[in-house]
Amino acid sequence: MQISVLIVEDEPAIIELLAANLKHAGMHPLPARDVTVASALIAEVLPDLIVLDWMLPGVSGLQFMRQLRADFRTRDVPVIMLTARDEEQDRVDGLEAGADDYLAKPFSPKELVARIKAVLRRRAPQLTDDAVTIGRLTLDPATRRLFVKDDDAELLVHLGPTEFKLLHFFMTHPERVHSRTLVLDQVWGDHVFIEERTIDVHIKRLRAALKPVGYDAIIETVRGSGYRLSREPQPRRMEKAA
Incomplete structure (x- = not known):
């Protein structure tokens, strides 16, 4: 079963880079430039995991994270936050809002893919190929x-x-x-x-x-x-x- 990953990111170059790496890893990327588009995609089909940028136009990634965790339908979807904010309090805020992992920019796409797999093994082992x-x-x-x-x-x-x-x-x-x-x-x-x-x-x-x-x-x-x-x-x- 192909794993679907919703990428909520407003920088086209990063979306393109992430989508290419996820496809190479056998996953199905779902790009969204803002929370409105992301919400529409989630309403259609629930993704297996969400990669969420903190700094987004309109509603911030942190606000959206809290909305996801408050919604019965999305509260258990694993979320990895991407952000240029790397202060300790920022990491604490992201994790306390419900993020499963936190990756600061700039980051390695290979590391992100590895973290996605690690989060899925922990949160959704039925989506992995582990015996x-x-x-x-x-x-x-x-x-x-x-x-x-x-x-x-x-x-x-x-x-x-x-x-x-x-x-x-x-x-x-x-x-x-x-x-x-x-x-x-x-x-x-x-x-x-x-x-x-x-x-x-x-x-x-x-x-x-x-x-x-x-x-x-x-x-x-x-x-x-x-x-x-x-x-x-x-x-x-x-x-x-x-």
């Missing part, structure tokens, strides 16, 4: 494969694209109870309009795919709240082929 292991299950987003360790062998578990994304999200956020609305936003995107009960269908398919390897109970239903993945599942005995 994740829970129990005997290992999910590898880079190869789109799920393996289960059986004695000295690794068996491949076949999942549909949506079930793979669901399991990836759950495995990167274990032991937390996730509402259907949250799962819908994180896996399908908040711009996609489908019935919440559709999630139940895909959960059922995921459990069916995991049943032969004894992990169908790893996704627990929390009545009235949603779903949870257990970090320490107690797998059943694997089904043996006839």
Whole structure:
């Protein structure tokens, strides 16, 4: 899944430089010259991360940062602030307003890309290609494969694209109870309009795919709240082929 990065910056040369480096890193840049354009883009599709300049025409980046954190829809979107202001109090103000990281100008585009990846690993691990292991299950987003360790062998578990994304999200956020609305936003995107009960269908398919390897109970239903993945599942005995 390609990571979308909203760049809110009023200097065309910097936007062009950042966009080129993000594309080279396999990300999808969304340029915005001011807060008005940025807000319109966010209203259409929520980005995975925002690179936000402090000094913007009209509404400042710091003001916009506070607006983002006050809005239920955008409060959890990771934000890296870019600014020529490098005094200690400026860094404190940016971080206290809700920024996840702070990079002073002039900066290295390669360092920014590295910081974007670091923030995503911390805040949105389901967007990275890092393999994740829970129990005997290992999910590898880079190869789109799920393996289960059986004695000295690794068996491949076949999942549909949506079930793979669901399991990836759950495995990167274990032991937390996730509402259907949250799962819908994180896996399908908040711009996609489908019935919440559709999630139940895909959960059922995921459990069916995991049943032969004894992990169908790893996704627990929390009545009235949603779903949870257990970090320490107690797998059943694997089904043996006839």
